[in-house]
Amino acid sequence: MKRIFKLLLGLSLLFVIGLGSKVYAEENLSVDVTSVEISKYYYKMGNILSIEVDVYNDGNVAFDLTKERLVLNIKNPLGSYISGSFREVFPLILNPGETETFTFYTSPQTIPSLWLEGTYRIHTSVYSTRDPLGYLIGGQTSDTTFVVDNTAPLITWEKPIDGNKYDGAIDLKVLCNEECDYINFWWRAESQAFDSSSLRYHYVRDNGTEFEWTLDTLNAQLWNDGTYVMEDGTYYLYAAGKDLAGNWARTKEIMIIVENRKAEIVKPEEDEIVFKNLSLEAYLYDNDEDYIQWAVRQGTCKQGTNTVLGNVDGHNDQLTSDYMELPGNDKYTYTFSYDVSDFEGGMYCFIFNPSEDPGETGIRLIRQFYIAEDVIRGGGQIIEEFDDKKPKDYYKISFGGQIWDLGNGDFEGDWEINFHNVGDTELNKTKFHGNEITKLNYFNPYGSNPLTCTAALNFTMEGRLGQEDGYTLIFRAGDYDSPGQFD
Structure with missing residues (x-):
């Protein structure tokens, strides 16, 4: 019995000693890789790759260069380790509480042309022959990555x-x-x-x-x-x-x-219809004020033809100029107003032609517009009320607009009719708008040959009803008993 007891006691002592050795390794032999740094995140073929790793001995046992070592590996975008010179090993000699920075690839190493494009991951490990695992847990890192990109941007x-x-x-x-x-x-x-x-x-x-x-x-x-x-x-x-x-x-x-030197015609607008008063306005950006040739011509923009206003072709009308100083080129604004009540109706052309200095680009602007001999403006509404109906059932049509006489039997118009509460679901709240006059007859009490009748206006116009084109408006207003007023 005594022999058996002694044997058991010996086994117990050996077991405790073994446990003590394991505890010693885990609690006192410890490491922390505090940082893994690279010089930049994006690389291309031929760039130098340099990696710095900070290692801290946070245990109370000194590292032994024959037992502890720092190893660095790189995984490619496919997850495979890169072998060869990109795997480097440093023996560790660090006392407790000390930190050391290890620089990898001091040779130096450059990004090979055969490396795949994509994200690479840096792995560190601290191996130790004194730890049962064969490595120290605090030395394992894989958070640092970099990208290889050899493709030029678009x-x-x-x-x-x-x-x-x-x-x-x-x-x-x-x-x-x-x-x-x-x-x-x-x-x-x-x-x-x-x-x-x-x-x-x-x-x-x-x-x-x-x-x-x-x-x-x-x-x-x-x-x-x-x-x-x-x-x-x-x-x-x-x-x-x-x-x-x-x-x-x-x-x-x-x-x-x-084109810093530029000009623009402001008035009249393209195809504008003018009645009685003509206003011209144009400007020029230039580093100095140049002489301006200008003209208004009837029925054409051709040089030297049918000039009715301007400072060419025997005319001596003067533009009013205004000056604004600006950085680089100054702005010169030119205006002119004229009563065109006695002008024949039809198309006219405003020509604005600043002269150019040597080396400057020539400018000749044209703007077509129309002069109306007469204009008809009007509007009104037709309302029919029913005493036995609610107000919303009242019958109402409102209309208005204007028509210009451009002479020689040419007319332009802009007329609108709105339908309200007309009892027809298709017409109710619908709008007719037109501007193409196909037939016109009207009574002008102020004309050279006034007629004594109450007839006022009679025209036919093509236009749009609601959102649909192709409608014809036949408009009649006045005394149908007056002979000769409506064709």
Whole structure:
């Protein structure tokens, strides 16, 4: 019995010693990989890859270079470890409480051309021959990733529009199909080359997919902050930039036309019908005031033909000018008013022709309009009330508009009829609108041959009823007993 007891006691002591050894390893031999840092997140073929790992001994046992070591591995986008020189090992010599930074790939290592595009994951491990697991749990990390991207971005223009004319501020905008690091806008005149020494470029450094900048043709900003006025003419632009991995790309060249010197006719509007009073207005943007040739011609815009107003072809009518000082080009506004009551009806043409200085683009603007010999304006309503009905059942038609006599049997009109509570569901709250007069007969009490009758207006007009075209309005107002008033 004594022998058996002693044997059991010996086994018990061995068991305790074994447990004590295991507890010692877990509680006192400990590590913490506090950070894994790379120089950037996006890489392309040929970029240098450098990785720094901070290791902290947070136990109370010193690391032994023969027993503990730091190992770094990389997994590719398919989840496979990359073998060879990208697996590196560092022996660890760290006293308790010490931290050391280990730099991997000091050789250096560059991204191989055969690497797949995609996300790569960095794995660290601290192996120890003194731990039953063979490694220390705090040394295992896999949170740090980086991306390999060898594909150039696609950069496209959104503004300005290729071939359009511009003056003053031109909004430039390009889009990247992925996040880009920067965009550089370039521009040149047709006779110039794209040359960095000219400083005709501008960087927009702001990570993103949309890049914008404003090029002011009257105060164009060079890269050294100098400015100049872009002369009128043809210009070419492109934009270039890099994605976050450093892949370079550029847009196609686009062409724009700069017309800082420009003019516009404001009055009359195109095809406007004028009755009695004609108002002309036009403006010119230029760096100095030029002589203005202008004319109003009857029935044509052809030079030297049927001029009725202006400062050419023997006429000496003067425009009133007004001046506004602006950066680059100043604005000159020209106006003229005239009583055209005695003019024949029909089409007229306003020609505005500023003379040009050497090197300037010629400008000759035309604007067609109409003069009416007479105008008929009117309106009213037809109401029929029923005493035994509610107010909503009242019968009501309202109408109004105007008709212009352009002479030579030509008429223009703008007439509208509204139907209210007419008892017809298809017509109720429906509108007729027309402007094409096919037949007209009216009584003008102020004309040269007034007739003594109460007949007022008789016309036929083509137009739209509701949302449908192809309707004809036959309008009669007046005394049907007056002979000769209605054809």
